Amino acid sequence: MEFFLISLLNGVSYGLLLFMLSSGLTLIFSMMGVLNFAHASFYMLGAYFAYQISVKFGFWPALLMAPLVVGVLGALVERFMLRRVHKFGHVPELLLTFGLAYLIEEFVHLIWGRSSLDYKVPTEMDGPLFTLYTTTFPMYRGFMMLVAVLMLLAIFLVLTRTRIGLVIQASLTHPDTVEALGHNVPRVFMLVFGGGCALAGLAGVIGGNAFVTEPGMAAAVGSIVFVVAVVGGMGSLAGAFVASLLIGVIQTFAVAMDYSFVTLLKSAGFVITPDTFLYSLWKLTIAQTAPILPYLFLVLILIFRPRGLMGTREG
Amino acid sequence: MAQGAQKIVFRPLNLARCIIWSGFALLLLVLPLFFNKGFALTLMCQIGTIMIFSLSFNMLLGQSGMLSLGHAVYSGLGAYFAIHMLNLIGKGWLFPVSLLPLVGGLAGALFGVLFGYVTTKKSGTPFAMITLGIGELVFAMSLMFPEFFGGEGGVSSNRIAGEPLFGFITFGPQIQVYYLVAVWLFICTAAMYAFTHTPLGRIANAVRDNPERVEFIGYETQRVRYLVLIISGFFAGIAGGLGAINFEIVSSENVSAIRSGTVLLFTFIGGVPFFFGPMIGAVIFGFFIVVLATITKAWLLYLGLFFVMMVMYCPGGIATLIMMQFPIVKAGRFREIFPSYCLAVAAGLTLLAALVFAVEMIYHLSLEAAAGTTKAFFGYDVEVASATPWLGVALLSGIGAVLFVAARRGISTHWDRIMGDIIRSQTA
């Protein structure tokens, strides 16, 4: 029970972090048809900027400023790079963001070096939030969840209560009509792209110190975020939310489970020895399979429900 | 209609085509005469392998409009099967080492059948994302099953195994490997070129251009994509098999996203719209990976910049830049535009110099700070922490920018005038 609750909490907090990334990715994709390959790179930039700012001014200013800087950077990328290749079609757009991901990683190498940074959780939150049976739940994890939920709320309000939010929302389901109505002004594109990047940056600020801030962090989370977007259904925010939590929880549980077929069958009375056929398969523990679970999930979804959990459009 | 039929001339074996292919064969044959150092030979083997790999990749991207972000899966798994086969040969199995690439190719095709079934259900951006997912899946698996994938260290082997070919070719000396690669390269290039002139190859082009319409002329686009992917996986596997022979080691890096990304980068730089574009890309690959990577730590940054510039300013790649000059050369007017090109090259070099200086100095500050603030540039010691070199960078950038603007204006006016004349003379 203890294990279950703690894993669930950890899974949900990780899932919420994934959603902070996948929401921006989904918004950008639905609005502009651009799969932002560099999305996780903006997440990484958020963490690095936050580190740099927190060294000088402390964590709280960083929490505000780093996402802003990342957002502005994203807007500039849209304005001066993406818009240029827009006329060539979606593949060059994707390639551009692909190259950008490369560039950002190298840029990080260039400025901050190749090893991980000492980006720490602020001291005032470096303690337990509560203790469940015998395990403590860190306060910072709680803070992460709070920020994610606040962000979720903010997105919701912007999408439903503001004019631009309505335009964005309409274009999630009817991109062509919105375009025909003359709404898809480049400025909206720029705002959405910048906004999406800022969200990723925010995730970086709070994820960078909760996990690790290093040049490989973008690649580590990048493909998972794509999986979330596809599993949720391309262009569906609700789907992205469900898929983020699902994958976050599944992965967290899996990592903590040391069972394999060997243990399972042993409890059923069968004995498997290293000589058994396909032993390497039977002896794998669930924890060892954790890295492939999201991708396995992706493949299964594609075979059995090609448009994703909550998607309406089929790619 | 009989009259109309008579007028149709079926083109005989094109002379120019004959010349090009014989020239290619001849080039492959004589290259080792000029580059016979061990290092150059290894490099050429690697480039040849990458040529096959990137041609197979472009079968998807350039010919069928499928952007795969996980193509290394096919070459990598092909390589694994080939190296296991090589180990079996070493244990006494009767199979010629020279045909190992075929083992890789069959494995590649087999996995194309398997994975393609899932990935080709989609096209466009979703296809790209799913291939990425499959790539990650295979990579994660490669770390989970060390029995087959060899864990961190990979699987190594010895290519001197089994009976020597014709009694004396053991593939021990690098030059023999070179000719093995050359033969396979020639065969694969010819086969892939031939593929572009078959019904499936042509319909793949149609699917790239307008998948919807293809469904209304009797073809199932998903089936077209699936078949092309399997064939492309076959050739990728051959490249993997050759790589296994060349390096005698295969590790999980062979199936990694980095590999998949690399082939995409260089194929694009070489030029997606033309069949031979990827081959140019492979040569540039050799330059970047081998030459630049040994000179500077920042080579990936330069590569990234180069790639992004190409996407933004020249999405057709180097091959397109070359092909664009043909009408002008044919009209005998290349001389008019040539000075502007020179100016552009000068601008490019100046800007490049500024960039290189800046990047290398920053790198020095961030990575080699312990070694002091002076950096050696082409024999000169530069005080990185002082203002002077940075002023130099600013000056160079300024000059480069001015040159660039001038060159751009020159090229576009000349280009418009010459092309205008050519078009007018054609319609007249």
Place this chain on the structure above:
Amino acid sequence: MNAPAPMPVIAAALELRAVRKSFGVTEIIRGVDLAITKGERHAVIGPNGAGKSTLFNLISGRFGVSTGAILLNGGDLAGLKPFEINRKGLARSFQITNIFANLSVFENIRCAVLYPLGYKYSFWKALSTLKDANLRADEILELIGLKKRRDVKAGLLTYAEQRALEIGITIAGGAEVILLDEPTAGMSRSESDQAVELIRKVTVGKTLVMVEHDMSVVFSLADRISVLVYGEVIATDVPEKIRGNAAVQEAYLGTSLAEGAH
């Protein structure tokens, strides 16, 4: 001219039975019954947004019907994909030009003849050795008057030429039933006259269904006319009768009919 031939009730080439189609809550096709005889030239007319293109999309398998049935030579098309319907002998053109812009004119046509000639997905035959496919493609080029433009990239053709190519791709496969969606839309008078001649020529002995706005085209080509208004066929008859049909006049034709009758 077109004698109003009596239409015997043999197995129709194309038959629609109570076909309905809704997008979301809006019903666009509201119960269409139509039988088109083999060898007939049938025109579908009606105001913009009446659902003519949607009807073609249903017949050709681009969309599935909501209810009702569509039969080709007596066989039900329910659930078939566009390529399956095409293989059964039905080809269509598009209102908005839909060609392979980066391929040459010749290649456009050749792509369309490959499947019907049995080359399917083969990757072991060189295109240049497929004599029948090449001959057929060149014949079609001659027929649609694009022989001189054989090696031009299709995307570089003029609008009228692209429309001709669109028709060429549609008929190249030799389908027995041909649907043309506004083949002359956007053409000048002389271009449209040429297009009519082209259509007449290439559909000899075939069953043709065409959507057309230009009344002179309709009256000179069609054996019978159906009038589609708000997703319903309000009349199907020979041109003379349609011209005199009060309901049709009221619902749709008005003055343009008078012009067409000149």
